[in-house]
Structures are given as C-alpha cells and as structure tokens.
Amino acid sequence: MDTIQIRPVDESELPEAVRTSYRAFGTSPTQADHDYFRSDSEQARTLCALDGDRIVGVSTALSLELSLPGSVTCAAGGLAWLTVLPTYTRRGILRGLMREQLADVQRRQEPVSVLTASEGEIYGRFGFGPAAYVMGFSVERVHAGFAHAPEPIGRIVMMEKAEALATLPASYERFRSSRPGSVSRPEYWWAGYLADAQHYFLGREGASEMFHVAHEDPSGVIDGYVSYRMKPEWAAGQPRYTLTVMELVAGTPQVYAQLWKYCFGVDLVHEVSFPKGMVDEPLRWLLADPRRFRVAALTDFLWARLVDIPEALESRAYRSVGAVVMEVSDPFLPENSGRYELVVERPVPGGARCAPTTRDPDLELDVAELGSVYLGGVSFTALAAGGRVRELSGGAAAKAARMFGVEVSPHCTTKF
Numbered sequence: 001m002d003t004i005q006i007r008p009v010d011e012s013e014l015p016e017a018v019r020t021s022y023r024a025f026g027t028s029p030t031q032a033d034h035d036y037f038r039s040d041s042e043q044a045r046t047l048c049a050l051d052g053d054r055i056v057g058v059s060t061a062l063s064l065e066l067s068l069p070g071s072v073t074c075a076a077g078g079l080a081w082l083t084v085l086p087t088y089t090r091r092g093i094l095r096g097l098m099r100e101q102l103a104d105v106q107r108r109q110e111p112v113s114v115l116t117a118s119e120g121e122i123y124g125r126f127g128f129g130p131a132a133y134v135m136g137f138s139v140e141r142v143h144a145g146f147a148h149a150p151e152p153i154g155r156i157v158m159m160e161k162a163e164a165l166a167t168l169p170a171s172y173e174r175f176r177s178s179r180p181g182s183v184s185r186p187e188y189w190w191a192g193y194l195a196d197a198q199h200y201f202l203g204r205e206g207a208s209e210m211f212h213v214a215h216e217d218p219s220g221v222i223d224g225y226v227s228y229r230m231k232p233e234w235a236a237g238q239p240r241y242t243l244t245v246m247e248l249v250a251g252t253p254q255v256y257a258q259l260w261k262y263c264f265g266v267d268l269v270h271e272v273s274f275p276k277g278m279v280d281e282p283l284r285w286l287l288a289d290p291r292r293f294r295v296a297a298l299t300d301f302l303w304a305r306l307v308d309i310p311e312a313l314e315s316r317a318y319r320s321v322g323a324v325v326m327e328v329s330d331p332f333l334p335e336n337s338g339r340y341e342l343v344v345e346r347p348v349p350g351g352a353r354c355a356p357t358t359r360d361p362d363l364e365l366d367v368a369e370l371g372s373v374y375l376g377g378v379s380f381t382a383l384a385a386g387g388r389v390r391e392l393s394g395g396a397a398a399k400a401a402r403m404f405g406v407e408v409s410p411h412c413t414t415k416f
C-alpha cells in the first residue's frame with residue numbers, strides 16, 4: 001500500500017477507471033458502458049488508486065436519498081464501483097478507498113452509507129450490514145389463476161423507450177418513499193436503465209431487450225409499470241418462453257394485480273419469474289394456489305452503514321414507543337463507538353431522539369448489526385439468537401425488535 005496513492009479521478013482518466021473496474025469484474029466495457037459511466041460518475045466523489053500513473057483501483061459514491069420506515073427519507077452516500085485489479089488485491093487498497101469514501105460521507109453530513117455487495121464477506125468489517133433482501137421466485141402460467149379476478153380499472157399500454165423515459169421516473173418517485181430501502185434514481189440512472197446498459201443487467205443470457213408496460217388510470221395518469229424480458233424456448237413445437245420481470249412498481253394493490261395479470265397473459269409464456277421480488281410479495285396471496293409461488297432464492301441486496309448514529313436513528317419512524325440503550329462498537333470509525341440511548345416517544349416520524357448516554361446498556365452490538373436492523377428487515381431477536389447482538393437486560397432484544405419493526409419489508413432493486 002506504501003506506493004499507492006489515492007486521489008479523485010481526473011476526467012481524462014475516466015476511461016481507464018472504467019476499464020479497471022470492468023477488469024476487476026472479469027469483463028470489458030462497451031462504448032455504451034463508457035458513455036454511461038461518464039454520466040454516472042459524480043466526478044468529485046470518484047476516487048482512483050494509482051501505482052505510479054497506472055490506475056489499479058476505483059470507487060465512487062452517489063448522492064442518494066434512502067427511504068426509511070415512516071415514509072421519510074435521509075441522505076445516503078451510495079458507494080459503488082469498489083474495485084481493485086486482480087494483480088493488486090489483498091494489500092489494503094479497498095480499505096484505503098473505503099476510508100476516504102466514508103470520510104467524505106461524514107463531511108457531507110450523510111448519516112448513512114449504502115452499497116450492494118458482490119460477496120457477503122467483504123463489507124461487515126467496514127461497518128455495513130445486510131439490510132434489505134430480494135426474493136427470487138417463479139410461477140408457471142398454468143398455475144397462475146387468481147383467487148379473485150381483479151376488476152380492470154384502467155388500461156395497459158406498451159411504451160417505447162422515449163415514452164418510458166418521460167413517464168416511469170415520476171411513477172417510481174411516487175412509489176419510493178412508501179417502501180423503506182428504496183433509493184432515489186438520478187436522471188443518468190434512468191438513461192442507463194432504459195438504454196439497457198450491459199453492466200446493469202448482466203445475466204441476460206439470450207433474453208430479449210427490456211419491454212416497458214405501464215398501467216394508465218381512467219384519467220390517463222400512469223400509476224404503475226412493469227419492465228420485463230422474454231426468453232424464447234420451444235420444446236417439441238410448443239412455446240415455453242420465460243418472462244422475467246426486472247421491476248414492477250404499482251401505486252395501489254389493484255394496479256399491482258393488473259400488472260401481474262398482464263404478465264401471465266402474454267402469449268407463448270410458460271413461466272414468469274422475478275429475480276428481485278419483495279420479501280413480502282403479495283403475488284403469493286393473489287394466487288388461487290399460493291404453493292405454486294416457487295421461491296428460488298433469498299439474497300441480500302442493500303447493505304446499510306450508520307455513519308452518524310444519532311442522526312440516522314432519529315431520522316426514521318418506529319413501530320412502538322419505548323427506550324433502549326445500546327453499546328455500539330465501530331472498529332472502522334472508532335469515534336462512533338459508544339453508548340447510545342434511543343427513546344421513542346411517538347411512533348411517527350420525528351417521534352424519536354437518540355443521544356450518547358452513561359446509562360447501563362440493554363444491548364451490545366457492532367455497528368454492522370445496527371445497519372442490518374436499521375430498515376426493519378432484520379430483527380434484533382434473530383441477531384441475538386445468532387450471537388450477533390448481546391442482550392444485557394432481559395427481554396431487550398424483543399423490545400427493540402418491536403420498536404424497529406415495519407409494516408412492509410424493506411426492498412431495493414436499484415443497482416448502483
């Protein structure tokens with residue numbers, strides 16, 4: 001690490017930074033990817049690690065809004081492109097990039113940092129914990145009958161990319177604050193999504209481009225949409241296509257049901273799958289036979305790290321009133337280690353206060369575990385049973401679990 005210098009990337013160095021990042025993932029960027037990353041990068045937040053004049057590591061951060069329980073948001077530094085060339089790994093370059101990135105998150109007074117992780121063992125040491133999961137599932141069309149047929153309340157329209165760019169972002173914006181774990185999407189994110197840039201959607205494996213289909217209410221307002229791909233397959237002259245949902249956003253349960261009904265009604269389709277569904281996906285309960293909802297995987301997606309513990313904890317709403325004292329250890333940002341009292345006076349946004357205290361602690365945990373429970377998708381009781389949270393006063397984990405509980409599970413599908 002002695003010979004490695006970490007500094008903000010210069011605009012002229014961006015192409016090399018992008019190549020470095022792709023190489024670390026074992027692939028190469030296309031021109032479209034270069035174009036995308038040129039607009040994607042918040043240049044002031046993009047760092048490179050140099051050995052002489054050669055870029056050997058890269059990282060960036062996006063200025064995001066993170067949705068929290070209670071339909072409120074907080075500023076979050078979304079770390080991305082964390083990559084080191086395979087010839088330079090395991091000599092502390094990621095650690096150096098992370099130190100700089102989190103110092104910048106602190107300077108910008110973003111109470112939380114978030115990221116998506118390529119592997120589960122990397123980020124706990126830096127204080128990140130898995131906070132929002134995605135559930136991959138599939139349903140065969142032949143078993144997709146609904147228990148109650150939804151009444152049509154609008155119409156379904158297929159959109160060209162330009163129309164999608166003009167309408168989907170507003171629809172997503174209306175939805176995102178109601179789902180903890182969702183993040184804001186900069187304009188360039190949408191441009192990349194709709195351009196179907198390869199870096200975002202690896203694993204396309206012979207499937208079609210993305211199609212975008214919206215639901216329009218009777219007055220012509222878009223109140224939901226689904227983006228999907230079709231993968232053709234024929235067996236003995238019979239169509240066995242898979243329709244893979246990339247994203248489904250709906251303003252109401254009725255629109256949600258209509259969009260799923262549309263997916264199951266597309267000709268040639270044998271199976272509909274959604275690799276990044278919500279953990280509490282209501283589709284299961286729309287089906288006449290819920291057992292036909294086949295879960296394929298449950299995977300962590302969004303990792304959260306509390307950078308300013310009192311500010312982060314005061315930003316969200318809680319499910320029940322109560323008080324808990326937590327002894328938090330934060331080896332990577334030791335200035336955060338200490339004892340904090342969280343008092344929830346009212347179970348609404350703005351109803352909680354959190355400050356350092358000298359009272360006896362009820363719970364002892366690492367800041368990564370605090371990241372995991374922050375959005376309500378992981379419970380204190382499960383972490384206590386798994387030995388990751390230590391209960392110092394009887395029933396404290398259950399009390400904290402009630403306080404931090406949520407009505408809908410956190411969910412994020414925004415790859416950044």
Ligand SMILES: CC(C)(COP(=O)(O)OP(=O)(O)OC[C@H]1O[C@@H](n2cnc3c(N)ncnc32)[C@H](O)[C@@H]1OP(=O)(O)O)[C@@H](O)C(=O)NCCC(=O)NCCS
Binds near residue numbers: 092117118119
């Ligand atoms: C993951 C990656 C960024 C790590 O970079 P690095 O410079 O080798 O990491 P460091 O040397 O700073 O390691 C810091 C710590 O993380 C650990 N670590 C790093 N990569 C790890 C991995 N893939 N699995 C488990 N632990 C890992 C190191 O052992 C070290 O542990 P320590 O603190 O106990 O000593 C790099 O290997 C890489 O680019 N991999 C391919 C792309 C990728 O997966 N990027 C992450 C995107 S989310």
